[in-house]
Amino acid sequence: MREIVPEPQFATLEQQTETAQLGMWVFIATEVMFFGALIFTYFIYRLTYWEQFRLAGADSRILLGSINAAILLTSSLTMVMAINFAKEGRQQRVIAFLLVTASLGVLFLCVKGYEYVLDYESNAVPSLNFAFKSGYHAPSELYWVWYFVATGFHALHVTIGVGAILAMTRLAWRGRFSPNYYTPLEVLGLYWSFVDTVWLFLFAAIYPLGRAVT
């Protein structure tokens, strides 16, 4: 394992670590505003067109959404375990748990893709094949527009996360982390937990709302 030195602009590795962590927190703050704006528009329309959104939302697939929530929550656990093993310097396990995390991310995307296919087959994709069912008015299409925009942006974030996890796996393979320096893993862990948290908000907004009424 080679000696890890701080980048030239930093005095110490500690400073480099603290700086990188703060950078990710600040980035997450911008992401909160990005998804926050989207979720805000959703609730404005949801409160305006309560009945229409309830009707449209009844066609969303809550089982697949729940499975995906379970997958992402589990992947956050495996991510944290990879970081803990990095802290102990157990390289093989770091690589193994990173690969499990990336696989769970891919699995999430597969389930999401399967859900999109089902949505397409039931004519729920706005501007492609949207069909107004009985009781549907214009705002029920808005529900599905929002569904695709929100889950689409989220899936993009998951994809980027999977790519980053694979890049970290490569670094771990080359022995770039040690018990006193594994900052990139920690920073990626922050991002991955954030992506996970976004899904919890999207899940709550998309699937269960209005179902209890029926």
Place this chain on the structure above:
Amino acid sequence: MSALAADLPTSYLTEENTIASWLLTRDHKRIALLFFASVTFFFFIGGIAATFVRLHLLNPAGVLLQPDMYNRMFTMHGVTMVWFFLIPSIPATFGNFFIPLMIGAHDLAFPRLNLASWYVFNLSGLFLLYTYFAGGVDTGWTFYAPYSTLYANGHVIGAAVAVFINGFSTIMTALNFVVTIHRMRAPGMTWMRLPLFVWAIYAVSLVMLLATPVLAMTLALVGLERFMGVGIFDPSLGGDPLLYQHMFWFYSHPAVYIMILPAMGVASELIPCFSRRPVFGYTGMTFAIIGIAVISFFVWAHHMFVAGISVFSAIVFSLMTFFVAVPSAIKVFNWTATLHKGRISFDAPMLYALGFVGLFTVGGLTGLMLATLPIDVHVHDTYFVIAHFHYIMVGGTVSAFFGGLHYWWPKITGRLYPEMWARVTAVLTFLGFNLTFFPQFILGYLGMMRRYYAYPAKFQDWNVLSSAGASILAIAYALPLFYLGWSLLWGQRASANPWRATGLEWLTSSPPPKENFARTPTVKVPPYRYDPEDDSFISQDGVAHA
């Protein structure tokens, strides 16, 4: 750069001078110069569009441009100036160059991110230029839906993509500044010893970080609606056009402060230095900066008083707008109080700074008029509004940009600029500016509407005056290209601290070496320790200079 490099001691300019060493540099000082080249280019693009608008308005019948082309021209002016000059101007150039120097750091926290920000900025610029060459956009810089999504026949998506990508660059740079200011300060550089320029850049970065993502989402939704024909903001499909305005102004009102806060930071450096007095009320200044940044997020709907929002929300937003004037006024009073009993010298940077304070005050006071509901209903969408925000953005920000450019020119290039030319230009800028925009207050008050390609003949005199002022302004903005370019080659060598200023950036040589400081400085005293009695000062490392 070769002539410049010939006989200077090693500096960031001479270290290594291949094209690749510039295009792949991670040095914040070189990246600042790359940004300087890019924003200067777009400043003149936006300026050309403004020139066409002013030439067109010489004649009340509107003979120069077709109506549709006139719409595309003022849109091009607005989009270019707002996102491609004003917002990146001071932060990406002087912020980039001087934040690490002022806090005693060797570079920004994330140098590769900094370089990436420049490339992303240029990518968005390419999209913008493509949009213009393909025929332009006619929506105005606000992209109001449902006009932009349903009816506009210009290249709305191209422009939206350009601004969307531009936002990434803004966020990358802002993130870098926030993290750098938190984590990279030299020993002894406590928060209350930071120069006010650093405070201003810190506050503006926070605003950029929290506002820009909302614009990104808004533009993504508009692009999607136009491209896919869905109805997010289309009332016939259940959408709400007012929601678009809320989302757009949630970004774009803070964006006004994104443009003015860095300018306030520059003025706070120049005024103490050229009146040789400590800035009046340093603590109050820092609270005012943060106050402006916070309140700027709660005033957006004052752009929508006549758009159909409830009277109650209009009253609340009117009140909040009055509140944001309080910290702004504190700053103006403190700059003025700094001058009191100072040893004032009227060098070019100071002329620009004084111009900034005066023009910003006019812009701010007319802002209070516009915050008043009845007046706003009366002058809404008239040239009064145009004049108001140009006093802030052009009179304020552009003046401060040129002030900062002259003040830091010796540090950036290692050369002094010709003082007399610069003073004449500063005065020309002030005169030309007022001649351009003061008539527009009168025009607006008399009822001339904005965005119209033709106007009643009775307004012609004021319009001719305004266009005459614009031609003076154009000369005043072009002149520095020549005399600063001259000084780059033949200017007198600058010492490390030609203005006898207190900041850490003046401790290192002019131009600074690649690693900024041979030794990391230790900060002992707050900034602006000037003494007007005997013209002495104490630089921030605690060394007294007679």
